[in-house]
Amino acid sequence: MRLRHFEYVPKCSVAGCDHPAAYKIAAPWSDGSARELKNYGVCCVEHRDHELAAARKRREGLRLAEGETVGPVGLYKLTPGSLDSQLAKVGEGKS
Numbered sequence: 001m002r003l004r005h006f007e008y009v010p011k012c013s014v015a016g017c018d019h020p021a022a023y024k025i026a027a028p029w030s031d032g033s034a035r036e037l038k039n040y041g042v043c044c045v046e047h048r049d050h051e052l053a054a055a056r057k058r059r060e061g062l063r064l065a066e067g068e069t070v071g072p073v074g075l076y077k078l079t080p081g082s083l084d085s086q087l088a089k090v091g092e093g094k095s
């Protein structure tokens with residue numbers, strides 16, 4: 001296992017896939033005061049559509065606590081070294 005302190009590129013979370021992840025699948029989450037991205041995994045370009053569909057299924061089964069809100073699951077371009085809040089949302093049908 002190689003560890004680097006910077007320029008760490010996560011791998012696609014699909015089992016058996018060795019490609020570097022290009023996207024983060026996430027949904028904007030809030031409990032009324034705090035806001036963050038709820039992470040549904042990372043994926044390569046090839047598995048993007050598959051993983052997005054799987055994440056949306058998981059999102060449908062999610063139970064929210066009182067006061068919690070979760071926005072639609074979307075794709076965010078993964079940029080090494082960027083914070084979640086700095087990731088750019090990727091429009092569907094475009095890449």
Ligand SMILES: [Zn+2]
Pocket residue numbers: 012013014017018019043044045046047
């Ligand atoms: Zn993959």
